[in-house]
Amino acid sequence: MHNSTGVIIPESHANDVKNFGFSSPIHITSEIGKLRSVILKRPGREIENLTPDTMSRLLFDDIPYLPIAQKEHDYFAQTLKDNGAEVLYLENLAADSLNEGEIKNEFVERMLQESGFKDGLTYSALKEYLLAMEPLQMVNTIMEGIRKTDIDLNCKDLRLLSEDADYPFLLDPMPNLYFTRDPAAAIGEGLSINHMTYAARRRESLFMEYIINHNPRFANQGVQVWRNRNHATRIEGGDELVLSDHVMAIGISQRTSADALEDIARNLFSNSNYDTVVGIKIPHNHAMMHLDTVFTMINYNQFTVHPQIMNGGKIDMWILHPGQDGRITSEHRTDLLEVLKEVLHQSELDLIPTGNSDPIVAPREQWNDGSNTLAIAPGEVVTYDRNYVSNEMLREHGILVHEVISSELSRGRGGPRCMSMPIIREDLETN
């Protein structure tokens, strides 16, 4: 067997996986336990395939300068490694899942179908083009996007003749892949593989489905899928916060619907340790598209909060618990502080406002993901350096802050939490 770099791994060692002492390759019982293993995606040529015409549909507000974005991302990865986390790359994990011909073939067929091709000349040409590649090159090519000029096209294909002749891509690039948080989310010893809201991101979670089912590190290891991607209702990982080993917070947002929230709560209540889901409604707009853009947990009793969601101290929230006969009970509440104290059994809570609640600084720093902190241990976070007012606030509240460089990465509207998918964290002492 080969890994993505072509190195031969003896078959007997293929399952000799590094779970950091846990029985499952996925182990996430909090937002803040010491980070041991995390999945990232280094921004690649998919970023350079953004144009002014496509960037808004592809959910970008500007086009990052790739060499600098890569330098910043490497700095982020190094910060995580220097602090004891193993960094795995999505593209390598996906490539290592597609070594078998049959699986690779099935993956390509599904990816092409989800990209709008089924049968026909273009479908066949794309399939042949991709299957001739080694898995890693194939994965990178799909992520970067395929132009009409990349393959020999028979222009008699009716499908292409009826399309916009000037549009350069057959397969759109996936520039949001570096936000690994969203297509899937680890919860306990399982994960949700998400049906995402916008077409621009919907294919992303197919990589995770193949990784969980076919990468030797995860396949046949008993990883639970709490909710798969075959749904009409939508959920994204930026809205899924694991507050403890039995409490989740889930945003009801531009990207996550109340239906999907109820659906995953039902599965968690029936099949896992989770008995509480707090649904938190946030404004539905691009700047605050997920709960983690306005609210993150950074210590046992400390959170970052964007002041604009506080709405005079009132937020619509619903506390869900398992009810009788598989039903769910739901209680409407509006006091965030009280709800968090109650579900986390804390007597005091510290909500740290982004930008020190200043009416100019707070929205500016939130826009650049000043609320989107990644906890790497209780009271220890990674943040963007550009949000210096919020960072200072965190330090004043006793948090250890590791700043990472951020001029280009932030143009995608996501910060350190969005750019990471933790798969193993140590348990908390009080869990």
Ligand SMILES: NC(=O)NCCC[C@H](N)C(=O)O
């Ligand atoms: N968890 C997050 O908030 N992720 C950031 C995603 C940004 C991306 N451009 C998007 O709009 O989906």
